[in-house]
Amino acid sequence: MAVNRGPGRRGSLSPEGILREAQINLLECKVCFEKFCSQQRERRPRNLSCGHVLCLECITALSHPLLRKLECPFCRQLCSVDSTSHCQVICDLQELLLSWSPRSSAPRRRVSGGFKSPAGLTSSALHLHAAFGGWGTLINPTGIAVLGSSGTIVVVHDGEKRVVVFSPQGKLLNSFGRRGQASGELWYPVDVAVTPCGYVVVTDAGDKAVKIFTSRGNHMLTVRDSFQVPWGVGTDGDGHLLVTDIQAGALFHVKVDYTRGVVLEHRTAISELQQPKAVACCPVTGNTAVMEHVTNHTPPPVRQQHTRLKVFSKDFHLLHQTDTFSLTLQSTVRLNMSGVVFDADGDVLVTDCDQGMVWSLGKLQNGPVLTPLVRDHLIRPVGLVTLDNMLIILDSGEHAVKIYSDKSDTGSTTKLVCEQA
Structure with a gap:
């Protein structure tokens, strides 16, 4: 699974910093910025053959309706819709991190x-x-x-x-x-x-x-x-x-x-x-x-x-x-x-x-x-x-x-x- 990180980004070693990094870098689709959700069909994370992960809705939107192929928006590799697979590791990680989430993430003074x-x-x-x-x-x-x-x-x-x-x-x-x-x-x-x-x-x-x-x-x-x-x-x-x-x-x-x-x-x-x-x-x-x-x-x-x-x-x-x-x-x-x-x-x-x-x-x-x-x-x-x-x-x-x-x-x-x- 490939992670699309920003250039020069330095992660925090605190639990809150690790949680924030994971939520931003792993738990949302980098095309639509929506959070992955296994309970919603269009939000389910799918592996492309190149290794990048998109939600099902974005894969459908980016693919040719007849050829059922799409160009990965990150590495430009041509991928087949039929060869995508469910990314279970993200769903498992999401459940794990939810149990660690702080009760309130609002900025405080x-x-x-x-x-x-x-x-x-x-x-x-x-x-x-x-x-x-x-x-x-x-x-x-x-x-x-x-x-x-x-x-x-x-x-x-x-x-x-x-x-x-x-x-x-x-x-x-x-x-x-x-x-x-x-x-x-x-x-x-x-x-x-x-x-x-x-x-x-x-x-x-x-x-x-x-x-x-x-x-x-x-x-x-x-x-x-x-x-x-x-x-x-x-x-x-x-x-x-x-x-x-x-x-x-x-x-x-x-x-x-x-x-x-x-x-x-x-x-x-x-x-x-x-x-x-x-x-x-x-x-x-x-x-x-x-x-x-x-x-x-x-x-x-x-x-x-x-x-x-x-x-x-x-x-x-x-x-x-x-x-x-x-x-x-x-x-x-x-x-x-x-x-x-x-x-x-x-x-x-x-x-x-x-x-x-x-x-x-x-x-x-x-x-x-x-x-x-x-x-x-x-x-x-x-x-x-x-x-x-x-x-x-x-x-x-x-x-x-x-x-x-x-x-x-x-x-x-x-x-x-x-x-x-």
Whole structure:
């Protein structure tokens, strides 16, 4: 039986960590993200001849109705439906792990050496509401953005067409930005942002440029000035671009006239940063958050990298900062922050790509108040956006987009099928 694990994932040695790893990596179908269930015919786990395991419903959906063959979505081997077999080991494991399951898996807030149930959006358990994508639809995705209040989701990944656009329901609406270095092509896209007027902005680290497209995918402008390796991108309230450059160690502020397709201003807003990657702008205050990846200058194998979050005012003066070490003192786990976003109240939210979690750090005026928001059904979250009381998370470990809501009555995870545009 083959297990499809996310890249770079480090499992926990605690019983709770082992249980969580098994539930995510073994007990759900990696195509539809539904849990296997031997009592429901369509949810029964089936072995393909290549060794991968899918639920019966996905095997039926992916197979040719006459030839009764399908291409494995993970290894691309051609498999016969008639040669599949029931995966009894998963059913046995499921029964075994259910007897170990804790009574409550809701995230809890650490206070004065203990935990208590939090209240409010940024201090309550968020529940997986929907998931879509999966290997083939998305390949090693790295950046995510939302197009206005419509909820249209834009993702950059390593596919032949580098930018993929989904409806809020997971339908594939459009894809553009072919692989390459010509005008309108993308070589190594890292992050994506959407301006208030609907333009799609992509950082292309391979071509050392920022490329701007219309919402329909038409290339409008390429910005190269001063960039060495552009990485993260965001927009401020005026639609101006915030671009980090990991090699230059800087945050650039770029003003663009989108109507004429010209750059009005390109300046260094913040310098002397250490490998800055993710960037986000607060819709409430206009503050800017930047995630640094700092390497300790000690000889290998002692050398380690940790993350540091800095928050700057609207005019780019440093207001707050926190790092992996100080956050570890609060949570007793070593956070590896990757993505960052502000919610509608101005609280800072970060993804933890090692623990497979999303945390709220609060507003940081009096130091971070660490609150776990999501810790279920995530492998390697690398980016997130907020929309209408929901978190939309990009999980590179599952090559998927996952939507979390604070509503506890959503029932089982919605199965969304991506249809070709």
